Amino acid sequence: MANDGDDQKHMTRVLFCGPHLPSSQNYTREYLKDYPFVQVDDVPLEDVPDVIGNYQICVVKSMKIDSNIISRAKNMKLLMQFGVGVEGIDIDAATKSGIKVGRIPSGATGNAASCAEMAIYLILGLLRKQKELETSVKQRMLGEPIGETLLGKTVIIFLFLIL
Template sequence: MNILFAAPENAWGGFLGIVKEQLPNHQFTATGGFHVDSLASVDVLIPTMCPITRDVLADANRLKLIQQCGSGLEGVDIAAAAEKDIFVANVPTGSSGNADSVAELGVYLMIGLHRDVRKMEQSMRSRKMGQPQGRALGGKTVGIVGLGGIGQALIQRLQGFGVRIIGIKRHEPQAAKTALGLDWVGDAGQLPEMLAQSDIVFLCLPVTSESSGLMNRQTLACMKPGAYLINLSRGGLVERDALEWALTSGTIAGAGLDVFWEEPPDPDDPIFDLNVLATPHIGGSTDLSMQGIVAGVVENIRRLEAGQAPLNCAKP
């Protein structure tokens, strides 16, 4: 089968090379960037960060599987794929080790913001010792929006920091509160209440028509003035201009971002001159999650080859 990888060949630590080793009888092509020029004669597409729209699918004459190397399918027109009898599948965060890796990055961003990593670098360059003074975590309230795989992995790692953990879950929040041992869990309509209580807010939910632009001027204004926002999920959850406003106005103290409004983001974007600790969408890029994601992708390609339905398929 012809397998197209919509990214540079060496992206994510050589992910494509590892898949090739396990599927030596297939032909692989990397587009060299996050784009797809043509799907003619392609059997399997690994879209990565490339939007797969109805127009992109127009010349897909052999495509049978769109297999994401991760969990995010918000860029794929699943309905258009279904019309052409194309499976759309992902690798869930919980089964791949991805959730654990993303949660660990979340802890890094949380500590980095509280200890002011950006000013640490300035102090080292100017030979200033003992600066900057950081902020301790003990006694702080951490709010987690989305209590799925990443949210739960984050809860496990936060329990040793002496923080109060609260959350938002769209369905059955009280059941989640009991099951996860949290102090408080509200539903989606109670987001402003959670934001008002939280010193650190983590976004751990997928982008949908309901959650797109979740953090806008109105919701950011609900946050505590000294609070931090950390986005571990998808850039579309946060309105870029609203975030810049919140940072420049002092509405919030800073932000930790592993995902962005466009990817890759413009490195000269003035928002990065503000108190933003940014990482290049590497939350799931670890040795642990790489093994799990490769296994999930390889398994589905083998299933397709054997005439079986892939696992973890999305429905329109």
């Protein structure tokens, strides 16, 4: 039987950067619950540079992982960007350090559909002057401002799904 030191040596540690979008790490923990050799942690953004050296996988959420932070990631094998794109990761620095860079495909997260829905919501909010309308309702000035409609207009929303 292996001792705890051996177990820690064979543990894969996954770091989620920051408190934002907590469902991401909660989903990952739940998905990996039958794999006791994988540990999922989330730390405050300000702590990432100090602890990143203890992890093999890092999921970047709402921060920039630059060359300075990457230089501290001595055990890192994979940096992944949560959400769209990989602009939060210094790809050149990661590549020079032998760290693979990936993204979480939107098909797995529903992010592409969510972005398209948000675009529609924002278009409608702008047409209806949502912010001004909210103020008018609070001041009991119903019917002001008069917003626009989509009637007679053409709206095009491009949705790119890259897998």
